Amino acid sequence: MKRLFDVSVALALLLVFLPLILVLFVLVRVFLGSPVLFTQARPGLHGKIFNVMKFRTMTDKRDEQGYLLPDDVRLTPFGKWLRNWSLDELPQLFNVLRGDISLVGPRPLLPEYLELYTPEQARRHDVRPGITGWAQVNGRNNISWEDKFSLDVWYVDNRSFWLDMKILYMTVLRVVRPVDINQDGQATVTRFTGSTAPTGRQHSKGL
Template identity: 65%
Template sequence: MLKRLIDLLASICGLLVVLPVLIVVTVLIRIKLGSPILFSQLRPGKNGKLFRMYKFRSMTSETDEHGELLPDAQRLTKFGQFLRSASLDELPGLLNVIKGDMSLVGPRPLLPEYLPLYSEHQARRHEVRPGITGWAQVNGRNTLSWEQKFDLDVWYVDNQSLLLDIKIILMTVQKVIRRKDINQQGEATMTKFTGSDSQKDDN
């Protein structure tokens, strides 16, 4: 209950403080990328319950001759890369925190299609609300393997505390300023999770 109260107060205050930034980013996205301004997608939250997550749009909607979206690397512009490296694309997530779908700190919400691919251990990341930032994000972010990320997520579930959350937020600020660990090596974004090696061996 204390964490939820802190999330709520901090998110409301945060939105008020960054309101000028939100307005500027909104205008720039409209000019450089067009509509829609926001990217929304269903993501699993606490206990795997789906919610609609909001981010600032950072990619174009370009498609190939078959009407399929082009790969991320071709749709991610320099402006979009800047939004991601500065974590400005995550600011609308404060609305999700206010709604109670997310927390400021917790495992990052991933795609619903990953749910049946998790091991029992990995699925424990859904025992808490997902976060705008998390233990995995400040310990390597997209440079980590999926297995490493999930291990860090579960470690957070088992060790969460107010002091740890404060530490993660301070480390996040440092990462954002230094713009480290944004992308996986050789990829514009993180490659999709297809199941852990142990699961594949069992199958």
Template identity: 55%
Template sequence: MRRQPLLKRATDLALTVPVFAASLPVQAGIALAVRAKLGSPVLFRQERPGRDGKPFTMIKFRTMLPVDPARGWVTDDDRMTSFGAFLRSTSLDELPTLWNIVKGDMSLVGPRPLLMAYLERYSPEQARRHEVRPGLTGLAQVNGRNAISWEEKFAYDVRYVDDHDWRMDLDILLKTLKGVIRREGISADGVVTMHEFLGPTVPAS
């Protein structure tokens, strides 16, 4: 299993700490807006698998209304508001996630941390995405993000595990900035986020 290079961790801290500190006034403003438009809690906290599948608590700004069947707030589409969609399309909802990078739960670049329930659904090859720390952005995110299939995303993730170096990380970061500005690949067709991953697609015989 590939060990996370010391240089990568040092780079994460060198880039993330000043950005996180500088963004605190912006985060405070977003927190007030989330409280006013979506209510409490302001932060979305969820257990996600980190390196080697070990769980950590990922934090983001909340972008959806709470589940409330009486009001018809059940699916992601029902619960997403224009304000929440704006936070997602601009990636402002992920500013608190920088703290996960500072703590060492995540890296700036790596396979995105998904749901704990997916761990038992991966093929052995797909599960290799957990051989490195998960990232705020990754190779799959700059090659379609949520607009590509799960199989394509995981193929990019494994390719990253095998081939990543500082040049690839830099290229991914630059492409991520371009993608955020253009707001590309935010959702899959027909849904506001991404379809649930149910397991590897079995080719027809």
């Protein structure tokens, strides 16, 4: 049932947002250059690797040695605007159609994090990742990694059609009124380097 819902809604959203997607495609090409789409390997269901698609939000500026500059330097005002309104995520609707991800589920992270998860945290891969999820509507990038993973695992254990509806509704509210985009002083999310202590966060926040 969830897969049928994902495909139906993704197709409907692509039809509705196709004009916007085309406009953004042109704007990203003008302001950020090519390639317009940013693709990156991410682990999906049971850790299977796939390529997630987003509109690019950063330049390829490098230092004199040829190394990429820090994220906060390469993230342009236009790119930040795309992220704040989650418009960079629109191409992921094609990932939904392909079956890589769901509309709702734990966000797909970097493959190198796989070996850093505790056994409990690794359970976030027991379901398909999602464009949005329980952690995103309860703090997004403004909470610790441990809290994010706790919220992800709570979703795995309590997932239902109605919980997905609630998360989608809360996501719309977050897009309309962007909050908790990043941690204070960070242009992008900090990297996960492993857990050092368990979290005591209340997983059922918002219910």
